Amino acid sequence: MVIDIHDLAFRWHEGAPSVLTIEAMQVTAGEYLFIKGASGSGKSTLLSLLAGVTTAGTGSVRVMGQALERLGSVQRDHFRADHIGYIFQMFNLIPYLSVVDNVMLPCRFSARRRDKALARGKDLETEARRLLRHLDMDHPELHGRSVTTLSVGQQQRVAAARALMGSPELLIADEPTSSLDADRRESFIRLLFSECREVGATLIFVSHDASLEHLFDRTIDLAAVNRSGQDMAAV
Amino acid sequence: MATFSLAWKSLLNRRFTAMLTVVSIALSVTLLVGVERLRTEARTSFANTLSGTDLIVGARSGPVQLLLYTVFRIGDATNNISWKSYQEIAAHPKVAWSVPISLGDSHRGFRVLGTTTAYFDRYRYARDRQLVIAQGQRFADLYDAVIGAEVAEKLGYKIGDPIVVAHGASDVSFARHDDKPFRVVGILTRTGTPVDRTVHVSLEAIEAIHVDWQSGAPIPGVSISAEQTRAMDLTPKVITAALFGLKSKVATFQVQRFINEYPQEALSAILPGVALSQLWDLIGIAENALLIVSAFVVVVGLFGMLTTLLTSLNERRREMAILRSVGARPGHVFALIMGEAGFLTLFGVLLGLALLYLLLLAGQPIIESRFGIFITIDGLSPYEWILLVAVVGAGFLVGGIPSYRAYKLSLADGLSVRV
Ligand SMILES: Nc1ncnc2c1ncn2[C@@H]1O[C@H](COP(=O)(O)OP(=O)(O)OP(=O)(O)O)[C@@H](O)[C@H]1O
Ligand SMILES: [Mg+2]
Numbered sequence: 001m002v003i004d005i006h007d008l009a010f011r012w013h014e015g016a017p018s019v020l021t022i023e024a025m026q027v028t029a030g031e032y033l034f035i036k037g038a039s040g041s042g043k044s045t046l047l048s049l050l051a052g053v054t055t056a057g058t059g060s061v062r063v064m065g066q067a068l069e070r071l072g073s074v075q076r077d078h079f080r081a082d083h084i085g086y087i088f089q090m091f092n093l094i095p096y097l098s099v100v101d102n103v104m105l106p107c108r109f110s111a112r113r114r115d116k117a118l119a120r121g122k123d124l125e126t127e128a129r130r131l132l133r134h135l136d137m138d139h140p141e142l143h144g145r146s147v148t149t150l151s152v153g154q155q156q157r158v159a160a161a162r163a164l165m166g167s168p169e170l171l172i173a174d175e176p177t178s179s180l181d182a183d184r185r186e187s188f189i190r191l192l193f194s195e196c197r198e199v200g201a202t203l204i205f206v207s208h209d210a211s212l213e214h215l216f217d218r219t220i221d222l223a224a225v226n227r228s229g230q231d232m233a234a235v
Numbered sequence: 236m237a238t239f240s241l242a243w244k245s246l247l248n249r250r251f252t253a254m255l256t257v258v259s260i261a262l263s264v265t266l267l268v269g270v271e272r273l274r275t276e277a278r279t280s281f282a283n284t285l286s287g288t289d290l291i292v293g294a295r296s297g298p299v300q301l302l303l304y305t306v307f308r309i310g311d312a313t314n315n316i317s318w319k320s321y322q323e324i325a326a327h328p329k330v331a332w333s334v335p336i337s338l339g340d341s342h343r344g345f346r347v348l349g350t351t352t353a354y355f356d357r358y359r360y361a362r363d364r365q366l367v368i369a370q371g372q373r374f375a376d377l378y379d380a381v382i383g384a385e386v387a388e389k390l391g392y393k394i395g396d397p398i399v400v401a402h403g404a405s406d407v408s409f410a411r412h413d414d415k416p417f418r419v420v421g422i423l424t425r426t427g428t429p430v431d432r433t434v435h436v437s438l439e440a441i442e443a444i445h446v447d448w449q450s451g452a453p454i455p456g457v458s459i460s461a462e463q464t465r466a467m468d469l470t471p472k473v474i475t476a477a478l479f480g481l482k483s484k485v486a487t488f489q490v491q492r493f494i495n496e497y498p499q500e501a502l503s504a505i506l507p508g509v510a511l512s513q514l515w516d517l518i519g520i521a522e523n524a525l526l527i528v529s530a531f532v533v534v535v536g537l538f539g540m541l542t543t544l545l546t547s548l549n550e551r552r553r554e555m556a557i558l559r560s561v562g563a564r565p566g567h568v569f570a571l572i573m574g575e576a577g578f579l580t581l582f583g584v585l586l587g588l589a590l591l592y593l594l595l596l597a598g599q600p601i602i603e604s605r606f607g608i609f610i611t612i613d614g615l616s617p618y619e620w621i622l623l624v625a626v627v628g629a630g631f632l633v634g635g636i637p638s639y640r641a642y643k644l645s646l647a648d649g650l651s652v653r654v
Binding site for chain 1: 237241244245247248249553554556557558559560561562563564565566567649650651
């Protein structure tokens with residue numbers, strides 16, 4: 001079990017309304033999971049909990065057997081660096097780093113991912129270029145370029161390469177395709193699948209765009225599992 | 236380590252604003268250390284206005300007053316010393332050499348000083364530098380004059396030009412010694428000391444121009460021509476003051492006591508170095524004010540950095556979230572901004588020092604020839620090191636503000652980015 005959530009209740013602040021109340025949710029290793037939900041339903045909040053940036057008020061969030069709420073904040077940051085690749089909706093890249101430096105970024109913060117990357121390629125840069133090539137971003141011309149001049153689709157592929165660098169067990173993508181057009185959306189997702197398959201990673205993909213649902217192994221509708229959402233809807 | 240290379244790259248990316256910040260810090264550092272350097276150089280140069288002389292002797296008065304009229308030619312002596320007393324002191328077994336000085340006359344605002352040629356051998360300034368005659372020679376004839384560099388420059392005098400000496404410090408026509416004109420025979424190089432503003436003549440010449448004078452005015456009906464005086468005995472009866480060199484410094488206080496307790500006449504002997512630093516303390520308040528002002532300029536420079544870093548934070552919240560997503564801790568974010576502040580301050584200090592030494596190298600000959608202050612270009616003094624460490628420390632302290640804010644922001648934002 002890669003993810004195992006039990007009796008989770010989460011609110012952002014003391015006194016704020018509860019955003020997430022999830023009795024149980026499980027994701028098995030190697031699964032490609034699609035999480036859908038309306039805007040403001042708490043999708044990003046759930047991902048923050050999975051990434052260990054925030055912790056459950058009550059209940060438990062286990063990622064790869066580790067109860068995140070039992071870890072200190074520094075340990076959670078380490079845990080994220082070691083095991084999780086994260087892709088944002090857009091503007092994923094550090095503007096002052098080159099394409100390759102952006103891809104190598106996780107290795108600066110995680111020795112584990114650095115070692116894994118080095119096990120695959122002769123050095124970090126070779127491995128970064130290999131990933132970029134897989135994601136169809138291997139034009140030498142692209143590597144030296146300022147990342148801010150890349151197209152949105154190109155930026156997302158660099159972000160995917162970065163998330164995959166050092167083969168983390170869990171890939172989290174928060175609406176990574178919402179700024180892409182329909183054709184590119186599907187090809188981007190298929191690229192993610194093939195990369196995840198190669199390293200055996202689990203993919204959690206969040207979107208409010210239900211048209212992508214059919215590509216995935218399984219779909220979770222947040223509105224269905226989140227009792228906070230139901231309460232809100234009831235109001 | 237990883238964070239510092241990030242900080243470096245981030246600064247490179249914003250190299251224009253970073254450069255501006257570095258330059259503003261650099262300029263303030265140049266000013267701060269430059270003021271400190273000039274301050275100490277001016278002080279040593281001042282304390283060495285007269286070096287090599289162990290004692291200055293004059294009629295009894297306070298040390299600063301004696302110093303003012305003998306060395307700086309400011310004010311007048313209350314009394315004279317008799318030639319006899321001078322000779323007796325000069326004959327003291329511990330005395331190595333002596334130079335008599337006679338003041339009182341002037342030439343177009345510049346003081347005239349009667350002395351012996353020993354003056355040119357014994358007078359030392361700025362750490363043992365000797366007077367050098369740039370053009371011409373020392374006085375040999377009775378009516379020869381050797382003028383300081385500023386006198387020559389201001390009045391446009393050349394070798395051979397005539398000079399008329401006026402009685403007293405003010406130059407009024409009825410009190411001129413115009414019957415006994417002098418001739419410029421030598422021009423001294425610039426020293427940055429009052430010597431530059433002095434007309435030097437022999438003691439005998441001072442005596443000669445006053446033979447037909449009494450109580451500050453010509454004796455009515457008596458007129459002795461310049462040529463007639465040559466035949467007369469021109470040994471002075473009184474002098475204003477005298478410089479003494481001793482055979483050993485150890486004897487300084489012994490000889491000083493001997494002079495201060497001299498029975499025939501009320502005399503004062505002062506140590507020029509001590510009196511000079513007393514005088515500097517009196518007029519040196521401005522130097523501290525200057526240093527404080529330049530310290531504030533550094534603070535202003537650092538606040539420039541604070542503003543730049545703080546204003547950049549908002550547009551960098553996304554960058555912070557990305558870093559957090561790849562595993563950076565809020566502490567890393569703190570270190571990133573701190574690293575940038577550190578680099579900016581460090582490069583500011585280094586550039587400032589480079590600029591200072593460049594200015595010193597370029598300015599050294601100019602300052603020496605214009606002000607006679609010889610600036611030694613050597614490494615940083617311990618005090619300058621303290622100043623620089625203080626600047627770097629202040630830089631980190633100031634950098635702590637945006638760093639802490641970035642830390643708080645990244646803690647609150649987590650992975651969500653609000654732009
Ligand atoms: N850092 C935060 N601090 C406080 N409240 C937050 C924070 N992030 C989100 N929220 C609140 O939590 C709720 C859920 O927001 P969340 O971002 O998880 O929704 P979402 O499903 O991802 O929406 P969208 O599809 O628009 O991205 C919202 O009411 C939001 O205002
Ligand atoms: Mg969201």
